[in-house]
Amino acid sequence: MGLDGLDLRKLGDWSDHALSTTAYTAEEIQQAMGEFGAFCFDLVLERRKNPGDDLVSSLVQAADEADGVTEMQITKLVLGLVVAGHETTMTTLGNALVFLLTEDRAAWARISTSRDEAGAATEQLLRTIPLGDRVALPGMLRRATEELEIGGVTIPAGAVVAADTFSANHDPAVHPETGEGEWPDLFAAVDVPTLTFGAGPHHCLGAWLARMELESGLHSLAARLPELRLAHPVEQIEWREGLLTRSPLTLPVTW
Amino acid sequence: MSAALESRVDRARCVGTGACAATAPADLTLGPDGRAQLLAPVPVHLGQLTEAAELCPVEAITIHRADTGDQVAPAC
Numbered sequence: 001m002g003l004d005g006l007d008l009r010k011l012g013d014w015s016d017h018a019l020s021t022t023a024y025t026a027e028e029i030q031q032a033m034g035e036f037g038a039f040c041f042d043l044v045l046e047r048r049k050n051p052g053d054d055l056v057s058s059l060v061q062a063a064d065e066a067d068g069v070t071e072m073q074i075t076k077l078v079l080g081l082v083v084a085g086h087e088t089t090m091t092t093l094g095n096a097l098v099f100l101l102t103e104d105r106a107a108w109a110r111i112s113t114s115r116d117e118a119g120a121a122t123e124q125l126l127r128t129i130p131l132g133d134r135v136a137l138p139g140m141l142r143r144a145t146e147e148l149e150i151g152g153v154t155i156p157a158g159a160v161v162a163a164d165t166f167s168a169n170h171d172p173a174v175h176p177e178t179g180e181g182e183w184p185d186l187f188a189a190v191d192v193p194t195l196t197f198g199a200g201p202h203h204c205l206g207a208w209l210a211r212m213e214l215e216s217g218l219h220s221l222a223a224r225l226p227e228l229r230l231a232h233p234v235e236q237i238e239w240r241e242g243l244l245t246r247s248p249l250t251l252p253v254t255w
Numbered sequence: 256m257s258a259a260l261e262s263r264v265d266r267a268r269c270v271g272t273g274a275c276a277a278t279a280p281a282d283l284t285l286g287p288d289g290r291a292q293l294l295a296p297v298p299v300h301l302g303q304l305t306e307a308a309e310l311c312p313v314e315a316i317t318i319h320r321a322d323t324g325d326q327v328a329p330a331c
Contacts, residue, residue, distance in 0.1 A: 199270040207312050
């Protein structure tokens with residue numbers, strides 16, 4: 001996206017506000033989103049003036065070639081890409097590390113052996129590790145556009161539902177369950193689609209980028225630091241809370 | 256002479272983004288269940304279909320040589 005050299009800490013802070021459920025007040029969110037929107041708007045204007053080889057410049061050029069794409073739409077798209085482009089991948093990487101370093105050392109060793117092994121594990125980690133805490137919000141909120149029946153329950157048109165992708169990704173009718181108290185085989189192929197990246201026209205644009213970053217990040221870390229382990233018991237982890245995503249705030253480690 | 260080709264869609268894998276139907280409207284459409292389906296068993300517009308196969312985020316669309324079954328797109 002060509003955001004290198006910008007204030008990444010600020011971008012992270014704005015992203016947290018964008019994904020806040022209870023962490024910030026409505027006023028704080030409004031203020032942060034106002035600043036974030038202004039930043040993205042300036043970025044769009046700047047890249048229109050000095051286009052480069054980056055995503056924002058490409059979007060601006062494509063929008064200018066198409067008819068009827070407003071400055072506001074490009075700005076919102078850029079804002080969405082900034083948030084979605086790092087927050088969820090960062091969250092998943094942190095959560096995957098907690099799991100691997102505490103529950104599945106054998107998998108950590110195997111991930112270090114090749115990118116292919118890391119890639120296989122990435123698919124299962126994406127399926128099995130929840131992105132949010134499932135308490136503040138048990139899934140993304142959606143409005144039913146028409147009446148439908150799921151599992152014997154009628155959802156009327158217009159109803160707001162929380163779509164819990166974690167539960168869908170563990171549907172025993174789709175994904176054969178592991179035994180009670182057993183972890184899934186992280187290296188078994190995920191043969192059917194999961195809802196981790198959504199479905200339909202809004203399927204995550206960055207799905208392959210996220211996969212690549214996770215695969216590369218986990219493999220490199222495991223190959224470089226095979227003895228990596230948490231410095232403190234897992235109960236002492238401080239979590240980022242009150243956001244749509246949940247992950248360790250910090251993860252002290254030793255090796 | 257180039258080999259005859261066939262188109263395939265793995266409907267179990269499809270997540271219904273609709274990117275393929277928008278990219279290769281002569282070859283693909285979304286069925287009533289929201290998943291991609293072929294309009295013809297062989298490529299109609301090979302360029303568009305190849306692009307659709309490369310665009311599909313779950314690689315549900317593939318093009319094969321009819322005689323050997325070898326996959327020609329997306330490149331693997």
